[in-house]
Amino acid sequence: MTRSRYQFGLSLLAGFFLLATLFAILLYLFIPETPVTRGPILLAAFVAIFLGCLLCLLFLLRRLLRPYRQLVGEAEKASLTAPASHSLDEGEFVLETFQSVVAQLQKQREVLEELRSEASKRAVSAERFSERIVASVPSALIAFDGNGRSIVINEPGRALLEVDAGALGQPAGTLLQNLPQLAQMVQQCLESGTLFRREEIEVVISDRPPRRLGATIAPINISPEQNERGALCLLTDITEVTQLREQVALKKNLESLGEMSAGLAHEFKNAIAALHGYVQLLQNLELDEKGAGVAASLLGEVRNLSEMVTSFLNFARPQPLQLEEVDVNKLIAECAGELRQLFTQLRVELVITGTVNTGTAGVPPAAAAAVIHADERMLRQALLNLIRNAAEAIPDSQTNRRVEVSTSTARDQAGKEWARIEIKDTGEGIAPADLQRIFIPFFTTKTSGHGVGLALAHRVITQHGGTLTAANSKDGGAVFTVCLPA
CATH class of the missing domain: 1.10.287 (Helix Hairpins)
Known part of the structure; x- marks a missing residue:
């Protein structure tokens, strides 16, 4: 060299x-x-x-x-080859070494390119897998970054909030403006990392009925390098579960009340029968005009009390269902016929809409009959009580005197089909404090009546596996909604 x-x-x-x-x-x-x-x-x-x-x-x-x-x-x-021969001078040796280094670098570049390509494919595959997971979650899923802006909203989440894909990037306060309680929890999670588990919140979006949501909000580490903390929000509609839980609790309470009260009601009925007999004996005596009037009034009160006890016994002792195929549309039409005289006396208009086929003027023909399995006699009594109660709830001073009965069918999230009956009046509505007590036996806001009709209707509907809810309409008046499994 x-x-x-x-x-x-x-x-x-x-x-x-x-x-x-x-x-x-x-x-x-x-x-x-x-x-x-x-x-x-x-x-x-x-x-x-x-x-x-x-x-x-x-x-x-x-x-x-x-x-x-x-x-x-x-x-x-840095020689990557065998030691150079003595026949090579230093220039040739340096050139040969340089060429070897370049060749080795080229091989390393190819290896790195393959690794980069594989890493890119894995990243794309992981991203698509994450997207599929998010899309397959049946609950609403919303993720926020450290600045409180939405970065992920799946399809159930967009449906719940009634927004489109353009809502990505909106702040939590704007996106959740109809859910202030949820927005507050998200902000608290972002600021302090607080974890919320199975929180229940009530939401009202647009004109839809109030819904109960189960909310779980957890902090997530979005960027470990920058120590950025976000929030993951999972929302599940538990309205049906909450209603079922309340119905089960109410049913247990009513069953306990019925078992306890049945014996008392029987004893009351015996005593009332005795009073009825004594009053009739008094009427057989020679009484003056005043005494005869008192006896007649007493007899009326005894009969009224007997009817109340009979109604309470019917409520306290639920009878087994005799299931058969019942056409809901036809049943409502028959109930309307039975109550026609009452509506005429009260000067109330009865309007039936939806898929009901009554064959009467002003009522559209049915597209298809809504047939369910139910006890026709007991369901008829429940619907009569609800429609009658709607007519009697309209005060005499009301100018717009109208009761609307509409029917439809709907499917829940599980795909189960339900027959829906909505009874709406133009009365003064129900006081918010009374909405939770409206179906309790003997609770009434009317000057006359026993407070058993709505309780009996509620028991009959729940005994059929359905639901009966009461609410106030945005246009005024009360709305009773019956849902029965089709």
Whole structure:
């Protein structure tokens, strides 16, 4: 490998020799032509220049070759091939090493490119898998970043909030403006990392009925490098579960009340029968006009009390259902016929809409009959109580005197089909404090009545596996909604 060094040194020496000769020629041209002086001067100048160049060569050669030696040393350290043969000079060795390094770098680049491609494919696959998971979650799923802006909203979440895909990026306060309680919990989770589990909140969105949601809000680490904390919100509609839970509790309470009260009601009925007999004996006596009036009033009160006890016994002793196919549309039409005289007396208009086929004027024909399995006699009594109660709830001072009965069918989230009956009046509505007590036996806001009709209707509907709810309409008046499994 030292051959290249010798070649380099000889090249420099030849260069210096040529340089000294050039200077000697220049001196020869500019020195006067005196043979005596020209020869010695030229020789002295040539020798001096040559020696000076030789000294410079010796001084600079080491400095000039230092980077070259370092390059050769680094090439020997970084050599990725077998040790170079002695036949190769240092330049060839450096070139061969450089080519080997370039080839190795090219292989490493290809390996890195393959790894990058595989990592990219895995990232895309993981992202698609995450998207499929989010899309397959049946509950509403909403994620927020550290600034409180939405970054993920799945399809159930958009349906619940009634927003489209453009809602991404909205702040939590704007996105959840109809759910202030939920927005407050999300903000608290973002600020302090508070975890909320199975919180129940009530929401009202647009004109839809109030819904009960189960909310779980958990902090998530969005960016570990920047220590950014977000929030993941999972919402599940538990309205049906809550209603079922309340119905089961009410049913147990009513069953306990019925078992306890049945015996008392029986004893009351015996006592009332005795009172009825004594009053009839009084009427057989010769009484003056005043006494006869008192006896007649007493007999009326005894009969009224007997009817109340009979109604309570019917409520307290639920009879087993005799299930048969019942056409809801036809049943409502028959109930309307039975109550026609009452509606005429009260000057109330009865309007039936939906899929009901009554064959009467002003009622649209049915597209298809809503047939369910129910006890026709008991369901008839429940609907009669509800429609009658709607008519009696309209005060005499009301000018718009109207009761609407509409029917439809709907499917719940589980795909189960329900027959829906809605009875709406134009009365004064139900006081908010009374909505929770409207179906309790003997609770009534009317001056007349026993407070058993709505309780009996509620028991009959729940006994059929359905639901009966009461609410106030936004247009005024009360709305009773019956849902029965179809």
